Amino acid sequence: MPVAQNAIDFRAVGQVFATESGPLTALDAVDLSIAQHEFVAVLGPSGCGKSTLLRLTAGLMLPSEGAVSVFRQPVTRPRDDVGIVFQQATLLPWASVLDNVTFPAKHKRGRVSAMDRDRAAEVIAAVGLKGFEARLPAELSGGMQQRVGIARALFLNPDILLMDEPFSALDALTRDAMGFELLKLWQASPKTVMFITHSIPEAVLLADRVIVMSARPGRIIADIPVPLGRPRDETALRAPEVQDFAAHLRDLLIAKEAAQ
Amino acid sequence: MSAKADPDLKAVTGSLTRKAPSLPLTERLIAMPVVLPLLTFAVILVLWESATRVFAIPSFILPAPTRIIEGFSAVPPARWGAHVWATLRVALIGYLVAIVVSLPIAVGLAKSRLMSRAFYPLLVVIQSVPVVAVAPIIIVVLGTDDAPRVVITFMIAFFPLVVSMTTGLMATPPELIELSRSLRAPQYREITQIRLPYAIPYIFSGLKISVTLAVIGAVVAEFVAADVGIGFFIQFSTSMFRLPQAWAGLVVLVAMSLLLFQAVSLAQRVFFPWSLPKERR
Ligand SMILES: Nc1ncnc2c1ncn2[C@@H]1O[C@H](COP(=O)(O)OP(=O)(O)O)[C@@H](O)[C@H]1O
């Protein structure tokens, strides 16, 4: 790796869960480095350990083997500079958009300051929800709810953004639109992004690099840069070399499924 | 479009708009909120009244509705007030005690697998004890003022509250718990800011069940030992063969339960409208 500082490092990480049917190896010998401000997509079938990878990075669990570090510090507990976006927006149904976005402040410090509210207004505008501050989640569409989820993750201005299949619950059109908007956000305010997905087009559209994983045990079977410059749009996605790349990813995913 | 098509179209839409407001009578009755149940109730009352007259049923077996109304006036209003207040007071105090006690227990059961393993079976055993059978023992132990009656009410109202609260506290999406942990927030805020509000719909279904159970508890306690209260009044009237009076007491009890139930529902609608299903907000 060049001099650029690594934001996330996995060294020989293994994760074994004790389950009722015996130990389950969710991750095996995972080595992974993500540079600062890099956008990395993690692609794999469900159950291959993608969310486990994310939880380890977030410090929500400790690896059974190997070491996970963030900005060269071993991860021993959750850090302030890591934000998480979940598959479901999981907003608080009783709280307005504004209160949902400022919730990290209220939850962590017990109160919401005027500065917090300014910051919330900023991120709410950034995700395109200006004017919806007073709405309740039930009054929003799925796509808008996930925007609130993203705003909540951006609220504390994290250096690292962990996204666990954030758009997989949305319909196809909303999903594409959200992808482009995420790229805009990321370009306006660069962050290290670990983006988990099982959609090949989504990975190709968004990421600098795609990590492909296999299931049982979860291993990294490929780690490939996306042959596509930035900024990106729909037309760039139709270029033949991009289509070839997507086909290659599909082969990798299918080949390992067949091998099982 | 041809010129001919227009009148046809008009004819079609015309017949549609003419038809729309005249739904069949049954459909309109179903759509109206209170009318149908009231109508049913009125019909039953009329049948009841005529049956008691036609078959000359003695009033100690089944008094006619008009006789029950007379039963109301057999007792002065102040006396009714005293009976109602005695029962209502015990029911409400027992209910409040049940709420206050069940909350920390539910939090413990929801947060700690150890506590849930250790205490849940015990709770089920306590719940399985027929309170009616224990009531006399409790009265002997605690005396004859409000205390034993509150305890009996508490015992009946308590269990559904613990179960609904525990279920609600565990119904939080795991992602929100992970969000809480990722923020390294104090533990108690996970409960006060996430788990408890999330449990509100569950808590209210428990609160609704328990409030009517609390009235039953108060009446059971009065059956065992009391000199005032609707339960006492019903028992006393029955022993004197004043059955219309006893039925009047029963009507008061039903009204009390309904009002309390509606009060709890109203509290949910006013303070936690988001916790109701969309169509009922
Ligand atoms: N806390 C846990 N306890 C036991 N097994 C788990 C736990 N978390 C995940 N697993 C198992 O580990 C495997 C990988 O899970 P996960 O990382 O959620 O996969 P993915 O996100 O790729 O679908 C799955 O088989 C899952 O059942």
Ligand SMILES: [Mg+2]
């Ligand atoms: Mg997952």
